[in-house]
Amino acid sequence: MTLALYVPRRSPVHRVPAGVKLLALAVLAVVLFAVPTLPMTGGALVAVVVVGLGAARLPVAALARQARTVLWWLIGLFVFHALFSDLPTAAVTVLRLLALVLAAAVVTATTRVSEMVAVIERLCSPLRLFGVRPARIGLVIAMALRFIPVLAERADRIREAQAARGGSARGIRGLRTTVAPLLVQLLQMAHTVGEALDARGADDVPPARGRRSPAPAA
């Protein structure tokens, strides 16, 4: 399971700060929906491809993979609009979606996950007013990133164990005998991870207010 769509390159696009790229993406989306003309959408699409393949030197496959997930849908949409609306509407609708999907793919492929996490922490800093600490958001993202391969491995192990016993527990029985106990195990694991982190000083009391004593009186 490859866990990132990031494509490492030394390019000017890669060096642009993540926040700027995300802002540019948002602006592009607003502009394309505000000006639904063929030159605008077509121009945007060409520009996105030039930036992605030219300036950022991304492999065609990196963009094609993202485009492929929406390809059949775009074709269906085009046919639908060509039949029931008119050809220009069909072209604008499809090209606009394709341009946005590719632009987002370029941002994703040129920005490290860690940079994105940093942007998220920064964007969340106003939430301090509501008692949210941005560092906790970074922590929860890090935990989820660690849990994903762990879960994938456990699921594989169960599949293998069932195959080795010559069958699989299916239906309602399977839910009761496999899935629910597995979920309980995972919840216990999460509980343990939480306690372990607290023991290492990740606890939920903000440092400014001082630490709680290890065993608070009831």
Place this chain on the structure above:
Amino acid sequence: MKTRDLAYIALFAAIIAVLGTLPAINIGPVPVTAQTLGVMLAGSVLGARRGFLAVLLFLVLVAIGLPLLSSGAGGLSVFAGATAGYLFSWPIAAFVIGWLTERFWSRYNVAWGFAFNVLGGMVVIYLIGVPVLAAVANLSLREALASGAWPFLPGDAAKAFIAAAIADQVRRSYPIIERPQRAVAAR
């Protein structure tokens, strides 16, 4: 929010991600995936607040460029696509399911759970997903319903039942919802 709660939230975000590795059935623009099962479970096991945050975290992971949606889609592109409304509806669905589950916690059973999952996991998701599909794809509401809601009824109903059966089992052996609430009240 305690670190343990953050761990539960991260766990369910990861569960939704791993459910995406199960093969999806593509019918038209919106795929049938096991991931909404994870959304229903997040609400009915963790409750409203943590369930909402778990699904939101999953979407954040997708947005920052991890290919976690079924069929390996990911990145910001998906939030511009035809199925964006469904994605945005997921955290709300988890919240609604979690809220109802918390309300009826002492009487929770598979039948109630099924009802909550249908309400939060199907009605809410269709209410948000279908209009967005219609807007993004320039379809009429009737056409959007035909390609973005009706084909999913049997699969989603099955998922609502499965999620309720699992949640009921977890509630009896390792209840997550009531204990933290007591802890908060004591503080």
